[in-house]
């Protein structure tokens with residue numbers, strides 16, 4: 401649907417005003433939510449405060465709009481039910497249904513469009529983030545107000561109580577700040593919710609009304625005695641489920657198993673799962689010789705200056721760095737135009753073949769592996785833009801799903817490249833500052849392992865939720881790496897790579913260079929080992945799948 405909308409937008413004569421995206425209007429709080437998380441990840445606390453406040457207000461607004469819809473719907477009187485009900489029962493049923501509809505708005509508003517599960521405790525979660533951001537931004541009065549609002553949801557929460565003590569004892573807090581009460585809107589929200597819940601639970605206990613409470617914070621004393629035992633048991637079950645979710649998440653169900661052989665002469669395993677504190681991760685050294693690194697670096701320099709930047713954007717991740725990318729096909733086209741050496745363009749292609757052999761062998765699986773996307777990427781620090789910088793060169797992410805650090809969930813859905821199964825990054829140099837690769841926990845904060853790039857070092861891992869990762873800021877110089885992704889889904893194989901191979905084949909040269917004992921190459925055994933060139937030319941059919949890119 402979204403893709404179609406984009407297509408219509410591009411049709412000649414269609415103006416932006418022709419579109420009114422009603423769905424987007426209902427998604428604004430998610431945009432604010434994402435902006436707030438982003439601001440937090442770069443420690444921009446002032447912005448985070450602003451975005452969290454907007455998010456809380458928008459969430460309350462969306463809730464009101466949803467509740468108004470319930471009122472509209474309730475004005476249509478349903479037909480006479482089959483069951484024989486007295487007038488009072490019927491009236492009670494209708495008004496309880498209205499209340500239940502209003503309560504369900506919590507679930508609707510806290511479910512991202514296109515997803516099935518709601519973010520539990522959505523409003524308390526936002527308040528939790530907000531008070532921390534306020535504290536960090538130095539707005540202690542705001543932090544006290546937000547924390548007191550959060551305590552209305554969970555009055556006995558020990559973490560919140562000790563935070564409150566910390567905030568109110570901080571020297572800079574004046575009496576006015578100390579006496580700040582909770583936000584009025586939140587106080588009203590809670591007291592209205594409690595009134596409604598009381599009636600709904602009464603209906604459950606006495607009128608056989610069915611109601612499923614969308615909140616985790618509902619206090620026990622709201623629930624009538626007769627329902628308490630079942631209520632407690634259900635709550636216990638829910639907590640158990642949430643805990644289970646946390647436990648199983650570290651199991652990699654990708655179907656890949658680290659620990660296979662490394663069948664390339666000169667390549668050694670430097671770090672395995674154990675050294676990298678995780679699952680399905682590896683660091684290999686000796687994949688490229690120094691002169692190979694130099695040749696690819698040279699290619700990057702020439703090609704980048706030819707303007708194959710990152711689709712006109714300076715950097716997709718940070719304004720403090722310049723980001724340049726080059727694909728195999730683009731390298732070949734530049735070679736055909738005589739702008740770079742044919743042999744260097746070909747080297748880029750061949751390195752990919754070696755990496756594929758290594759990844760395929762080390763991460764054992766029953767599936768056939770295809771290239772999904774390959775590009776050479778350089779990140780350069782922009783001089784004069786490094787002072788006081790606290791962001792990352794590449795924020796913590798997972799390659800094939802959208803990581804939501806607050807809930808520790810990872811959503812395997814667009815715009816993530818969901819078909820990516822294995823990721824590999826092959827480094828080319830180390831003459832820059834910063835730019836370390838790191839694995840992180842799903843909270844996107846706890847670093848579990850660091851890898852320092854250097855020529856010929858390859859970091860490989862499964863592309864799913866067990867392997868969140870990022871890159872620290874490049875604060876001086878230029879850091880280049882060849883990033884490769886592999887897929888087990890044939891329809892998502894890299895058609896651009898095949899196009900490049902066709903061009904080479906048309907030139908009367910085989911795609912994979914024959915082994916001639918080039919002397920310098922650490923790539924020897926691999927390149928001849930596993931070429932799928934011939935196989936590819938057989939299945940030439942066009943795929944309609946989305947073109948892969950960064």
Ligand SMILES: O=C(O)CCC(=O)C(=O)O
Pocket residue numbers: 794799825836837869870871881883
């Ligand atoms: O350059 C690196 O070290 C990692 C890059 C990365 O994670 C990515 O492009 O997805």
Ligand SMILES: [Fe+2]
Pocket residue numbers: 797798799823869
């Ligand atoms: Fe990545």
